[in-house]
Amino acid sequence: MSETTLRIRDLRLGFMGYTGLVEVLHGISLHIRPGERVALVGESGSGKSVTARIVLGLLQSLRSAQISGLVEFEGRDLERLPDHERHALRGTRMSMIFQDPTSSLNPVYPIGTQFQEVLRRGAPGISADEARSLAATALRGVAIPEPERVLESYPFQLSGGMNQRVMIAMALANEPSLLIADEPGTALDVTVQAQTLRLMRELVEKHRTAVLFISHNLGVVREFADRVYVIYKGRIVEQGSASALFAEPRHPYTRALMSAVPRITGGGIPEIEDASADYFAPIEVHEGFAEPAA
C-alpha cells in the first residue's frame, strides 16, 4: 500500500497552436496523502484548473495537448495505464465537483436519474430501486431533508446550494480515495458557501477522502486545507502547511496575494500587478513540507 494517494512530479503541459507550442505548466510537483486536504491556490490562468483535469484524464483527449511528467495515483502511473483502466478510475476511485452546481447537472434529466448513473459506475448491475434508496441515503448525508422530492426534481427547480450538496453527495457516493474540488461554491453566495464547505469537511473527514482543493479564495483555503501549494503562471512558487503559509508567507508572490486588497464584491484574489521580477523567484518550501523523494 503506497504512501501517497496522488503524486505529481514535474508535470508539464503545452498546447500546439498556430504559432507553435504554448507552455502552460512548467513542471508542477505536488503530493497528497490519504485523507489529507491539499489546496492549490492561484489566479485564473495560473494553470490550476488544467492540473485537475490532467489528473482525471479529461485533457488528454485534446489533440493539441502535449503532456509530460509523472502523475501517480495510489502507486500507479496514470499515463502508462491502458485507457480502459484509467477510464475505470473516474467516478469510482476519483471524482470531481465543479464550480457552478446548477449548470453542472444535466437540465433535462431529473436528479434521481443522474444519481443512478453515477452509482452505476461504482456498482454496474445496480437496480433502479437500490440506486434510489442509496441515493436517498446519500442525500440525507448532505443534510437534504426531503431526498425523495429532490430525486424527482430537475436541477433548475432547486437552489444553487441544494444542487451543490447534491453534487457533493454524488461525488462521494462511490467512496473515492481522491476528491477534486474545482472552485466549489464560487457561484454561490457567501453564507451558503460557508455552510457547504463545513459540510464538505465533515464528510471527507468521515470517509477519509483525500481532497485536492482548487481555489482562488484565500479565506476559504485557510478554513479548509491542511497544506497549500501556491501556483503562479504554471509554476509552484511556495508550499507548506496552511497555518505556516498564512502566518509567514515567504515568496514575493505569496506575499502580494496576502496583502492584496480584496474586491468590494468579496472573496477571490484581485488582479495582481503582473510580472514583478520577484514573482519568478525560486520556490519557497516550508520546512518539512518538501516533496517526498522519488
Place this chain on the structure above:
Amino acid sequence: MRRTFYILLRNPLSLLGLVLIAAVVLSAILADFVTPFPSHAGAVVDFAHFNQPPGWPYIMGTDLVGRDLFTRIIYAYRISLILGVVVLAIAVPIGVTIGLFAGYLGGWVEYLLMRLTDVFLSIPPLVLAMSMMGVLEPTLTNGMIAVTAMWWPWYTRLVYNLTRSEKEEGYVLAAEVIGASKLHVIFREILPNCVPSILTKMTLDLGFVILIASSLSFLGLGVQPPTPDLGSMVADGAKYLPDSWWLTVFPGLAILVAVFGFNLVGDALREILGADQ
C-alpha cells in the same frame, strides 16, 4: 470585412464555394463572351443538330430544337442571379424593418406584425409562391413578386428574435437613457448588431432563391419560353428520360453547383461570424 474574406480563402471548403460562385457569377455576367452560341439563348432553331448527346462543339449536348445546352445554362444563370438579387433587395429591407419594429416596440404593434408574419409563414413557402403565380401571369416580374412575398417573413423572424435579445443589452439602455429617439435606437444601435446574421443569411439565400425559382419554373409557373431557365429545362427534359438524359441532368447539376457554392460560403460565414439561426 477584409479579414473575413482572407479567412474564407484559407479554408478549403469555403474556397471551393468562392470558386464556384465566382464561376457562376462571372460566366453569367460575361455570358455573351463565354458561351459558344450566344444566340441560342433566344428563339433559335437548328434542326440539323437537335437532340445531340454531349460532344463537340456542344459540350453539354443540344435540346430538342437544336440549341446548345451549355449556352442556355449560362444564360439561365444570369436570369436566376438577377432574380435572386432583386428578390433579396426588396425582401430584406422589408423583412428586417418589420422585425426591428416588432421586436423593439412591443405591445400591439408586435402582436399585429408578428401575427401577420405568422400568416405568411404558415403557408409552406413553395405553396404560397405557387398560388400567387397561379393567379398571375407567369412572367419573370411576377415570379419575382411571388418569391419576394414569401421571402421577407424569414428575415422578420430572424431580426425579431435578435432584436428582442438585444433590447436588454447595455448599449441600448445607454442610448435610451441619453434620450435617443426610438428610430435612432432601432436603426443605429440595434440594426448594426444584426448585420452579421443578416449577411450570412443573405449569402445562403442567394442560393435558395435559385432553388425555389427553379422549383417554380419546373412546375411551369416561372418564365416562359424561349427564355432559358434551369427549372423549366429540367421539366422539359424529364419527358425524354432516360434516352436524352443530358437534357435534365446538366441543368439539374447546374442548379446543384450554384446552390452548393453559396451554401459552402454561407456556412463558412456562419462559423466565422458566429451568427446563429
Place this chain on the structure above:
Amino acid sequence: MLPVVRLLAKRLGTSLIVLVGVSMLIFAIARVIPGDPARIALGPNASAEQVTALREKLHLDRPIVVQYGYFISDLARGDLGVSLYTNRPVTTDIAQFLPATLELIFVSGAMMVLLGLPLGVVSARYRDTWIDNAIRLVTLLGVSAPAFVWAVILMLLFAFFLPIFPIAGRISDTITVVPVTGFLLVDTLLAGNFRAFGNAFWHILLPAFALALSGIGQAARLTRANMVETYERPYIEMAQSYGFPERRIAARYAFRPSMIPSLTIIGLDFAAMLGNAFLVEAVFAWPGLSRYGVAVILRKDLNAIIGTVLVISAMFLIVNVIVDLLIAFINPRIRYSQRAA
C-alpha cells in the same frame, strides 16, 4: 388544468387565428386576378348570359367582403365549392388525393428523423475527423438541390440504369387494394396482403427519399451544430469526469438537450416537405394532392386552389403544434413554468 393541456389549447387557438388569416390572404389573392373567373371557367365559347349567370351564382359581382362572407359560411358547412378541373366537389378531390401525399410525407419524415438525426449525432461525436467531414459534405450536397433534381437523378440511377426501383406510381397496376384509409401501406397490411405491401413499399421508397434528402441534410447539420454546442456545456464535462461511457453521453446526455433548439426547425422542415411534395409527385407521377394542386393552379381553378392551400396550411399548422408539444415534453422547464404560473 394540466399545464400541457393548457399549452395545447393556447397553441390551437393561435393556430386558428392564423388559419383565418391564411384564408383571407388566399382568398384575396385568388379574387384579385386579372380576368373574369367565370369566363375562364366556362371557356371562350360560352355565351354572355351563361357567363353572367355563373357570375351571379359565384357571387362575383358583390363586394369582396361579402364574397368572403359567403366563402366562410360555405366553409363552415364543409363546402369548398366545385372544382372546374374535375367537376366534383373540391372536398371529394381532396379526400381522394390527400392520403397519397400524406403517406409520402410520413415516410419522408420518418427517413428524415431516422437517418438525419443519427447522422448528426455521429458527426458531432467524431467531430473534425474524416467521418465528420464526409457527413458534412454529403449533407450539404443534399440541401443544395431542389427535390426534383434529386428525384430525376435518383430515377435515372436507380430506376433506369440500375432497374431496382419502379419508375412511377404508388403500386403496380396489377394489384388492387381495397381502400380503407387511403394509405396503401396501411390498407395492404389490413388486408393481410404482404406481397402488395412490399410492392407499395418499394414504390414509395424512391420518391420519399428524393423528398427527404433535403430534410435529412438539414436535420443532420442542425443536430451536429447543436450537439457540438452542447458538448461545451459544463454538465457534459461532469458526465465525462464520472466516466460515463462516451456512447451513452452522445446518445443520451448530449442528445436530449440538443434536440430542444433543433425541434422547431425540424418541424418546419417537415412541414416544408408539404410544399416540396409537389416537385416529387410531378416526377414520379404520384397521384397526390400536390399534383392535383399544380393542375388546378395551372388551370386557375379558384375553388380548388383555395381549398388545397387551406388544407395544406392547416396541416402545416398542425405539425407545428405537434412539434411544440414535443418540445414541451422534452424540455422540463416549459412544463414546469406553466405550473408555477
